[in-house]
Amino acid sequence: MYSDFMDLAHFFLTILLLIFLGRTLGLIFVKLKFQSLIGEVLGGLILSPLILGLIYPDDTLMLFSQFGILILMLLSGLLTDFRAFSENKNSSIVVGILGVIFSIILIFFTLTAFGIGFQSSLFISVVLSNTAVEVCATILIKSRASKKIHAIIMGASFVDDIIAVFLIGVVGSMTLGYEISLTSLILLSVKVILFIAITLILLPYLLERYSLIDKFVGSGPQREKVLLTYTILFAILMGIIAIYAGLQVVIGAYIAGLIIGKWGSRTSPMLKRRVAYEELINDLSSYSHALFTPLFFGYVGVSLGNVLREYGFNISYVALTIILSFVAIIAKFIGCGSGARISGMNLREAGYVGVAMGGRGALEMVLLTIGYEKGIISGPLFASIVIVTLFTVIITPVIFSLYERRFMASP
Numbered sequence: 001m002y003s004d005f006m007d008l009a010h011f012f013l014t015i016l017l018l019i020f021l022g023r024t025l026g027l028i029f030v031k032l033k034f035q036s037l038i039g040e041v042l043g044g045l046i047l048s049p050l051i052l053g054l055i056y057p058d059d060t061l062m063l064f065s066q067f068g069i070l071i072l073m074l075l076s077g078l079l080t081d082f083r084a085f086s087e088n089k090n091s092s093i094v095v096g097i098l099g100v101i102f103s104i105i106l107i108f109f110t111l112t113a114f115g116i117g118f119q120s121s122l123f124i125s126v127v128l129s130n131t132a133v134e135v136c137a138t139i140l141i142k143s144r145a146s147k148k149i150h151a152i153i154m155g156a157s158f159v160d161d162i163i164a165v166f167l168i169g170v171v172g173s174m175t176l177g178y179e180i181s182l183t184s185l186i187l188l189s190v191k192v193i194l195f196i197a198i199t200l201i202l203l204p205y206l207l208e209r210y211s212l213i214d215k216f217v218g219s220g221p222q223r224e225k226v227l228l229t230y231t232i233l234f235a236i237l238m239g240i241i242a243i244y245a246g247l248q249v250v251i252g253a254y255i256a257g258l259i260i261g262k263w264g265s266r267t268s269p270m271l272k273r274r275v276a277y278e279e280l281i282n283d284l285s286s287y288s289h290a291l292f293t294p295l296f297f298g299y300v301g302v303s304l305g306n307v308l309r310e311y312g313f314n315i316s317y318v319a320l321t322i323i324l325s326f327v328a329i330i331a332k333f334i335g336c337g338s339g340a341r342i343s344g345m346n347l348r349e350a351g352y353v354g355v356a357m358g359g360r361g362a363l364e365m366v367l368l369t370i371g372y373e374k375g376i377i378s379g380p381l382f383a384s385i386v387i388v389t390l391f392t393v394i395i396t397p398v399i400f401s402l403y404e405r406r407f408m409a410s411p
Contacts, residue, residue, distance in 0.1 A: 077257020
């Protein structure tokens with residue numbers, strides 16, 4: 001019993017340190033005109049086994065950090081203008097597809113040039129072709145991006161993720177020696193198409209047709225935060241459904257935010273919806289910035305420190321890590337930027353989109369870990385690619401902030 005209390009005390013101390021140091025450093029970086037997540041990752045790195053050795057990655061802490069991603073993606077969906085999202089879906093598709101194509105090609109040839117085997121190169125290039133939706137969401141929340149650009153970037157991240165579902169499924173089967181059947185591909189396609197159609201078309205129609213959200217909001221005093229409670233539960237439910245559809249849990253949470261955001265954007269008597277919607281945004285924004293983003297990105301920093309401590313700095317992989325980090329960023333910049341230009345954006349706006357799409361994140365970490373455990377990639381290579389992944393999480397907000405201040409300050 002005593003050991004259980006000690007374990008609980010240690011866990012809460014871990015949470016306290018991650019949030020305190022991450023939030024403190026995050027606020028410092030905000031004052032320096034950079035994204036707060038840089039300080040939050042740095043806080044986790046300082047607390048990690050590499051430096052202070054106060055926090056080690058574990059399953060419980062990882063699960064708590066995943067809940068932080070869910071809340072962040074819910075908030076991003078709420079802040080995405082649904083009308084702009086719908087109006088710019090074609091642009092999002094073009095940006096997302098070109099970003100994936102350029103990333104796979106450039107990363108694959110970079111890896112093979114360093115003598116990495118075909119299977120490992122193919123697996124890694126597909127994994128790193130995916131943009132982290134949560135990183136895009138974080139840097140856009142406090143950016144100067146217009147509703148149109150915000151919607152295109154988040155929509156492209158969404159398209160990017162759907163493409164990754166197919167590619168990772170196919171490549172994972174190839175590298176692990178599983179047979180790929182036409183039936184399995186058709187089944188996966190049907191599940192994803194049904195998920196998108198039901199959640200973005202049918203579900204919003206039914207909610208509006210029967211005024212279900214209005215009934216929940218009106219079921220109790222406003223001070224009880226009825227809408228806040230059911231919105232979080234709705235995001236969790238949508239995340240579960242997304243998993244069964246073969247997508248990320250964060251995509252389900254993001255779509256939940258889109259649906260509630262669409263509801264809040266419609267007019268209602270005495271602006272009741274708008275008032276409830278704005279209060280929901282304020283509540284979730286406060287919780288997200290104060291607790292959830294420092295927790296998630298702090299865990300990213302802890303993971304980075306643990307990888308560096310375990311594998312060290314393997315000289316033979318230093319050049320690969322540096323070059324691949326550059327290639328991972330530039331591939332998204334060229335691919336997504338080209339897609340934005342094709343969609344009619346000017347050079348400044350296209351560059352803005354290309355920079356914002358550079359970050360990788362949690363999904364990539366999970367897939368790389370599976371690849372390492374299955375023997376697809378070696379330990380040193382795993383360490384190098386994890387560093388590349390985490391480096392993009394750190395450097396993308398920096399580049400984004402500098403680009404925004406330099407090129408987007410004037411209309």
